[in-house]
Amino acid sequence: MIQLENLRPWEEVKMVLRRHWIVFVMLWVYAIIWIIINIALYSIFWSVLWLNIFTLIFLSWFLVFIYVEWINHELDMYVITNNRIIWIEQVWFLNREVSQCALNDVQEVNSKTKWFFANMLNYWDLTIQTAWNASNFRMSFVPDPLQAARKVLNIVEDFKGNKKEL
Numbered sequence: 001m002i003q004l005e006n007l008r009p010w011e012e013v014k015m016v017l018r019r020h021w022i023v024f025v026m027l028w029v030y031a032i033i034w035i036i037i038n039i040a041l042y043s044i045f046w047s048v049l050w051l052n053i054f055t056l057i058f059l060s061w062f063l064v065f066i067y068v069e070w071i072n073h074e075l076d077m078y079v080i081t082n083n084r085i086i087w088i089e090q091v092w093f094l095n096r097e098v099s100q101c102a103l104n105d106v107q108e109v110n111s112k113t114k115w116f117f118a119n120m121l122n123y124w125d126l127t128i129q130t131a132w133n134a135s136n137f138r139m140s141f142v143p144d145p146l147q148a149a150r151k152v153l154n155i156v157e158d159f160k161g162n163k164k165e166l
Contacts, residue, residue: 007081008083010082010083011082011084012081012082013081014080014081014082014155015078015148015151015152015155016077016078016079016080017078017080017126017139017142017143017148018074018076018077019073019074019076019139019140019141019142020121020141020142021143022117022141023141024070024073027066027069027073030066031062031066034062038055038058038059041055042055072091072092072093073090073141074090075088075090075096076088076089076090076139078126078128078139078152080155082103082155082159083102083159084100084101084103085100085101085106085137085152086098087099087100087139099137101132101137103155103156103159103160104159105130105131105132106128106129106130106131106156107129107131108127108128109126109127109128109129109149109152109153110125110126110127110128110149111125111126111127111142111145111146111148111149112124112127112145113125113145123141123142123143123144123145124140124145125139125140125142125145126139126142126145126149126152128152
């Protein structure tokens with residue numbers, strides 16, 4: 001369960017959306033491709049010292065790249081409470097953007113899937129459009145985007161329905 005320090009006392013987390021697991025599979029594909037290239041180069045030029053040093057440096061940078069990409073995807077999330085939507089996006093290493101809007105300002109919730117693998121594994125985009133042009137939230141690699149859009153829209157409609165009753 002997600003615990004946010006800046007939640008108001010009456011707020012409760014209704015839904016948390018994170019990225020699909022396929023993002024991490026893609027990181028492993030990058031690593032396997034790098035290993036294959038490294039083995040091929042090492043088998044051809046095994047006695048060249050400068051290539052071994054270059055490979056070690058490249059390995060270090062590549063591992064840092066994989067770690068930063070993992071952090072970027074792991075920390076991206078939508079947190080939908082009973083009062084607002086909080087979009088936390090890890091833009092780059094040590095560069096995070098946090099946007100939020102009241103559920104009252106949500107105008108549309110759209111989802112999209114395309115391409116063969118995205119349809120087979122059921123992931124792609126979720127977009128939440130708000131009353132403000134500058135604060136439209138778009139998250140890619142969302143698991144089950146059609147169902148997630150339905151759930152978000154139900155939370156928004158429940159909020160707006162409860163607001164009218166008050």
